[in-house]
Structures are given as structure tokens and as C-alpha cells.
Amino acid sequence: MKPFKNKQKQEITMPLYKLLIILFVTVLLTSVVTFASYKFGLNFGNDKQKSLNKIEEAYEQIDEDYYKDIDDDKLTQGAIDGMIKSLDDPYSEYISAKETTSYNEEISGDFVGIGAEMEVHKGFVRITSPMKGSPAEKAGIQPLDIVTKVDHKSIKNKSLNEIVEKVRGKKGTTVTLTIKREGKEPFDVDIKRDKIHVTSVDYTKKKDTGVIAISKFQNKTTKELKSALKQAKKDNVKHIVLDLRNNPGGLLDEVVTSVNLFVDKGKPVIYLETKGDKPQAVETENKKMSGIDDMDYSVLVNKGSASAAEIFAGALQDYKIADVLGTTTFGKGIGQVHKEFNDSSILKYTNMRWLTPNKSYIHKKGIKPDKKISAPKYEEIEIIDPSKTYQKGDNSKEIKSIKIGLKALGYNISNENGKFDNELESNVKAFQNDHKLESNGIFTDDTTKKFIELLRKKIRSEDKQLDEAIQYIHK
Template structure:
């Protein structure tokens, strides 16, 4: 085998005309860079220039001397991802051009598809609910329909993301789903894809209290919130609970315009503090929505309320427009900007921290509620893996969660420790018998899935934290 000796450099030869051309191009490029630096202020310090030279040198070395052909795009993206990783910042990321469509759909709330929510179920996926007036609903898709094939291709054991990508597509195109419903023979349904907007605001009424849930701050959230407030005015309610639990945040301009519905013109919503600069106010631009002064507002939050939802809660709290209820929020007091490249890829990175109107810095602290209202213990238990087995004499934190969940479902549990004891085994057997499962006292597979399903339904049906919040606003 031939070995390379790194002691001596390899010789490179080229025709004279190529050498002269290379010198000319190098001089030209140097002149352009020098002019651009002078003209546009693109001046790099010595340390920065050395770092850039090193990156360029490494790139050229790998591109020209690696033992196999390399993909230039992968090298570039790898370098960017490496820089992002070195920041040790979970909120900074590089989004490749192939992923920008789904990313933009996520922050805008708009996508092209059939308009149906799905979940993994017994190695396939099933419909949890078709959206109102969506192509799926119009095609007759029903809750609990199981999808077994997409365009004649089996989706067994595929991830939910893979299946969603297959179902989505270009507007006006058709997708064929093979559906299993109840005990009927599987049948095909053809659905024409269309543009779908996921609403971020939901309005409901409990007695004389309006509940307005905001799931995230995306495109059109302010319009949807304004419509919900108009419904509250029409219903002549005195109390409004703005539910921001598990709202992960969203777009800065959208949350500022949403706060503007409650806060008058030229008032700071937040202060942004960038590198080396003093905090700058981001102010409201319009008059507030008329007719809201007659209502009493409360904002309900939890540890899942983050970023833009904390901006919203913090502003209404500081201006004493609303009491904040619930538990301390997540504590994300930093913001990101997006740099889009010519190939549509996006560099998202943290470039600021923000403060509330009273100039409180909440990063890693969160917003503390005026009144603490905790959720039931069973809503915050550990996730139970259906593929794991828990049985007598086992010990783990998941077992404690099983005990809490079974007690909430009405079974006799005499302690909440992490040991799988005889008391738990008896309770599991009773649970299995009640749900027509094999009564062996072992918590796994179908038992776990049924347990998760019943707890999820209980949480959806009995929102005790919201009930306590409504009771508080009436005091």
C-alpha cells in the first residue's frame, strides 16, 4: 500500500497562462474586498480575520485533499451548524433550505394539506379530529378513522412526521388515504389538498366568564384575539380569562399588536437590549380596542408559558390591566432574529434580551403570578413509555406517576412512592379488568396506552386549574 509522507509538501504544477490568470483573479478579489471594507464598513479585527482565514483554509484543505469527493453544501452547512453548536444556546439554529417551508408554516400557522389532526395509534395513525370546513371534513373523514396507507403505500411503523409529510403537498393536488373505520373493510378516500390556517385563538364561555385561549403568537393572532374580545363584548361578560398555558411564544410583532388591544398608543410593551446598547422601548402604535375597560381580565399561565406569552402576561401585569394567575412561567427573556440566505436557508440566533414595561428582566426567572393556582398533580406526571414494563418489586419515578394517575382515575392507592408494591399490583389488576385487558398486574403495552388515553380525556374534560381561576376572579 502506498503511504503519504507528510514531511514533504506535494508539488503542484500548472501551465504559465493559468498561473497568470490566478494571480490576476487574486489581485482583483483582494481589491474588491478592500474596497467593500472601506466603502461599507466591513472591517474585521485581526483576531476575526485570522479565524476567517483558518475556516477558509480548513474548507479548502478538506475540499481538495479529502480521500473522497465531498459535498460543498454539506461542508458549508456543517460549518454553520458547528458555529451554532458552539454558542451553547438552545434557541439558535440553522434551518436548511429544504426545511424552511415547514418552519415558515409553523410560525405563520398556514400550510397546505387536508386539515386533520393525527396521532400514532397501533403502528398506524388515526384522526383525532378533522378541522372545521377542511378538505378532510368535506371528504367525510371522521374522528378515530385509522389511516393504513397513503397513495397505496403502507405507513405501518412510520413516524408521524413522515406520514404528515406524505399527506401534505401542493395546493390543488390530490392525496389518497386508505381508511379503516370500526369493523368495516378498509376503503379509499381521495382528498384535494388546500391551504389550511391553524387558528391560535379559541373562545368559549363558562357561566358569565369568557375564556380566550391563545396557543401561540403567529400570523393573524391579533385579528383572532380581537374577534374573540368582540364575542365577549357581545355576550356581555364581566370577566375574561386569557389562557396562555403551554403557549411557547411566537412572533414579536404579533404579541406587541395583541398587547396594543389592551394598552393605548405610544406605551412600551417591552424594552429590547442588544449587544453594547441601552434598552430600547418597543411601543404600541395604535389606540387600544374600545369597550374593554368594563371587563375584568386575568391571565392564566404555567411553566409552559414562554417567550412571547411572557411578554403578553408581563405587559398586562405591569400595566395592572390583569392579574396573572397560575404558576411561574418558563423564563425565556431573550429574543432571536432571522437571517435568510439567498438559497432560502435561515440562520436563527439570539441577539437580544428583553425587559417588561417596568424593566424587570425575567430570563431564567419567569413571571410570578399575582395568585398561585396549581394544576392537579396528575397533569404533570412523567411520560410512561408503552414499550417499557413495570411490575412487582420494580422501582422508578415512572411508577410514582402510575400511582398518581391511577388514584386520579379512582383506584385505591395508599402511597405515592416509587416502588411497585402489592397495593399497586392490585390496583393495576382492577384497572385491567375494568378495561377488558389481561388482568396480570403488569403495567405495559395496552395497559399503558389505555391509562394514557383515559388520563388525557380526564384532563380535557376536567380543567381544575381553569375552574379555580374562574372561581378566583369572582371573589
């Protein structure tokens, strides 16, 4: 569901050692030349050296003469951030050493913790679901449990990020959660932290159709996808919907091996084009999965499908393995690489653009579906911030979203404009009465949270876009 998910990084990434040999040679030669210029005082008379000298001179001047003490790490990060900002590229960034761990966890899908999904609820956090086989599940944590304390310290009104940071820690260490469960007195649960892998592939069977949802392309996605396809064959499923909606991308290596399950050895998955070079094919390296042709495939996408998800959809579309259903994808046809420094900080920058097997460039265009199937409007409304207040007389795009959402929840909304009018005020009061909230007609705080909660439940239980895709398949 797009409106209520935190935006994730829309990127394809690959390790530097996996780049084209020609790029490696270029970098190596550049390094040798740079070393020689510094070591032996060689001067090639170019503007680059002058620029480097200027940066160094500015750094030293500030470090030595600024009226307050300078944090060298902060000054260095500021200089790099400034260079990144000048690129005007939302996908290039500097990741500090402190942020590296969480960034790597996001890419790999692995982290150390207790293995429970949580959400903010009335000033505390509520367990939405303990992961199967996780330390949390083994310790007896249940859905709807309210966590009021972590290690005997109250977490009231703390942000979710702050709470998650307290719950996570080193493998083998113990965290104590104080749990409030309906019908019971608050009690403590000791949970030993362990390495958790968040799966990126989910398989369900809907009548005679298998639905394989891929949330992102991370480590082990191909292995998980292969396992899901095997299960579908065991279930005698004849048609598979590969659901890539709101998949923001991920690792290039992983999406290439995932495509390789469907496409035989030696076929281009994409073409990479780096500065000054002709497009070079990234080809499949193995035979396709045995028995893969026994089933038919469709790929379901939306505007939240980006980067590696577009590579996957584009390849299966170009090779006519699958029809693409849904709405036009995000349109991210560029990729990034990582440069890791000695202190574990990372410079991520765009160094390539990519093309589909048919050499289509989709950047800022997206992949157009073979059959357009739109989601209900309430699935794509603007995010409503619970800390903001909306009331009679206001006018904004968020108010339009409130109207669309309330209408979807069964309230009598006759127009979907951005005006907070008498009708909306009346419906907000009715909504508040129905859910035992203060009935003042003002949309904020607990009213907003309940609104979001109910829409989430509706979307999870009524996936109309998927249902329409399945109907189309069986026409």
C-alpha cells in the first residue's frame, strides 16, 4: 500500500568489483596517475588539480581560523554532502559510518533484533505481527500486544525509530519488553536478540492462481522466488501473478539472477551504459529453472514499481514471458555504485543508465503495461500526517484525500474537492462518534490514526486491483 509506507530508496546497486572490466581499468589507471601526482609532485596542469587544491585550502582555513572548535568529521561530511548536493541527483548520497549498519540491513534484509513488526499506537507501540520462528514468537509475543517499556524504561510518546533502536542490539544479548495484553496485568518478557532475515517474497494461492509478491530485490530474493515457484508447481497452479507493486528496486545482481529463472543462459537482462562507453549487456549465466514453462505468467505493477522492479518487468515483457498489468511504473532507468571508505562510510553515486533487452530507455518514462488496471483511488491518496490539523474552512490536497478515504469507508461524501466544508465536518463528526473519539469535527491526531488504520485494513482485505488482474487473466 503506497500511502502508508515509508518511502524506501529507489535504486539498483551493485558492488564495484562487479562493474565492467573497462570501468575497473579506468579507475585503476586514474588511481595510479593520482598517486604519482601526489607522490612525485607531478602537475598535469588541469583544472581538477586546481579544484582539489582549493578544497584543501578552504578546509585548512576553516579548521585553523574559525572562531569556534571544529569537528573534523562533521566538516568532512559537510564537504562531501555539498558535492553530492551539487549533482542535483536524488539517488546519490553520502552515508556516514553511523548510518552504514542500518543501510546495509535495508539492502540485505538481515538485521539483529527480536523479529516483530511494530506500529505506533496511542503513545506506545503495538505488535502487528511477530515473524514466524523469530525470538519474539518463541518468547510468546502476540499480535496486538502493547509494548509500554523497553528494559524497564517507558517509551511513551517516543518515535518508532527511537523504539526500534532500543529493541535492536547485539546478537545474543537480551532485551526486556513490558507487555500490556488485553485481559491481563502488564508483564515483562525477556527476549534474546538474534539475526533476523526479512523475506522479500510471499506466496499465496487464490483459487487456481498463484500470487507471488516481491517486495524488493535483496540478498536471497532469487532463492525465495525459486522456492515460491516450486510451491506453486506443487499446488498445480497454472497461472502466476508476479506482484511487484510498490517494489522500490534493490540489488542489480539479485534481479539478474531472478530474471534468469525465466530466461535461458546467455540472454541480456539489461544493457548498462557508463560515461563514454557503448551499452554493454548484462547476461544470464545459468540455465533457466526446470519446468518454468509449465505455468503462464503476468507481472502486476504500479507507479511505486521502480528500478530493479522495472528491470524485472521489462525483461519479462520484452521476452514475451509475461504480460505486464497495472499502471505505468515509476521510471528509474539509472543505477548507482558504492564506494566504501576506511571508516565504513559509503559514497553512493549514479554512474550508469540502463536499457531493457529491446534497448528501451525507461528513465522518467516508466514501463507501460500491456493492460491498464487501476487501483481504487483510496489506495493512492496523499499521506495524512497525524500531527497536522484540518478543520472547516481549510483547503488542501490532504483534505481531498480525507474525503476519498471516508467515502471508501462508507461515509456520505458527495464531492472530492479539497475544501473542508460543512458536509465534511458532519462526516468527520460521524466518524469520530462511530469510533468513540472526541466528536469535534476536527481531523487530527487520534482521528487521523484511526482513519489510517481502517484504510490499511480495507486495502489488506480487499485488493481490488489484484482481483481485477486475476479476472483479466482468466477471460
